[in-house]
Amino acid sequence: MGGARLRRFDELRARIRRAYASGRSSDPSAGHAAASDSHPAATPEPGPPAVPPPDIEESKDLHPSTSSRDDADVPHALRIAAAWSWRLIVIGLVAWALVRVIGTIRIVIIPLAIALLLSALLAPMVGVLLRIRLPRSLATAVVLVAGVAAVVGTLTLVVNEFIQGVPDLSRNATRGIRQIQEWLKTGPLHLSDNQLNSYIEQGERWIDENTQSLTSGAVSTAATVAELLTGALLVLFATFFFLRDGEKIWRFLVRLLPVAARWRVDDAGRASWSTLVAYVRATVLVAFIDAVGIGIFLVVFDIPFAFPLAALVFLGAFIPIVGATLSGAVAVLVALVDSGWVTALIILGVVIGVQQVEGNILQPLIMGRAVAIHPLAVIVGITAGVVLAGIVGALVSVPLIAVLNTAVRRLAHRRAPEVPPDAVVIAAKSP
Incomplete structure (x- = not known):
């Protein structure tokens, strides 16, 4: 009984050796290694059975843009669309956050933007004064004061003419409204006095119903007067320093960037x-x-x-x-x-x-x-x-x-x- 088991074990070991030897003879690299061996006649040691070669489909080369087999199974067009999509989402989120930040500090951003526009307008005038050897601070102050005086003078003339012309315009507007009423009566619409009165009453009722909202809007507008004054002062100061120290400010900002x-x-x-x-x-x-x-x-x-x-x-x-x-x-x-x-x-x-x-x-x-x-x-x-x-x-x-x-x-x-x-x-x- 024991001898039969030993014979079966010897037969199994011989089969494993033959399978191992046939696998090495079919592999060119194995043959080359065997040829270079200093003891070609040595009997190989028994070892575990050979691992079967991987599937042909698994050994295919992956696309350069993929990092795994799962990525290779996804169509190329879909991978490109997904790559564009998440990048656009990131850009959209950054833009949305930037808009929110600007909206939160708009009382600072808007005056600075207006100051930049005014600086671009007044910079050539400052350059002219600098060419005649005026100090930069004095040249900036002269140009800024002259600009403010021009704006204030223009607004004064506009307001005075508007106040003088309002009575005449009101009379002409009243006459025009009466002409419109007559046209509504005698024109193609042929509206009666009762219809006109009903429309006027509806308009008055709408004004009465929305008086509270109109008043609240006026109150909110009055509350923004402080913001307007703050913004105007910031515009003046920012314009002055942009005109005087614009070159230094720009150099400072550039130095914050990488050298390249x-x-x-x-x-x-x-x-x-x-x-x-x-x-x-x-x-x-x-x-x-x-x-x-x-x-x-x-x-x-x-x-x-x-x-x-x-x-x-x-x-x-x-x-x-x-x-x-x-x-x-x-x-x-x-x-x-x-x-x-x-x-x-x-x-x-x-x-x-x-x-x-x-x-x-x-x-x-x-x-x-x-x-x-x-x-x-x-x-x-x-x-x-x-x-x-x-x-x-x-x-x-x-x-x-x-x-x-x-x-x-x-x-x-x-x-x-x-x-x-x-x-x-x-x-x-x-x-």
């Missing part, structure tokens, strides 16, 4: 500042031409509030497309109330003509290609600015788009930017 990125960022920042200066100066010139052109026709046709309306056109021109349209509509409405529909149509033609000259001749000629922005980008930017920050957002959105356009183009340019004169100083002073 400083020259490119400095080059893009200076190009963006040049774009902002060109945009603001061109916008002021275009706005002045619009205001003078429309104001002359308002004076010729003896339209009340000619100077306030011209000032409104000047301010509205800082908001491209939308601002000129709204300010022109106000001028047409005043002409309609004061002088009738014939004069209103003439003023409407003047406004449309001035806008066409502005859009097709003045802006391309004055601004040039350096600050050229597609009209769709302008409309989208103004809409987003109005939603986020109201009128100030509409005012700031277009120059912001122009600056970002220049900065992105400059950073994306593959050639190495020219080393600015103070780049060596920036690198030397870096910590």
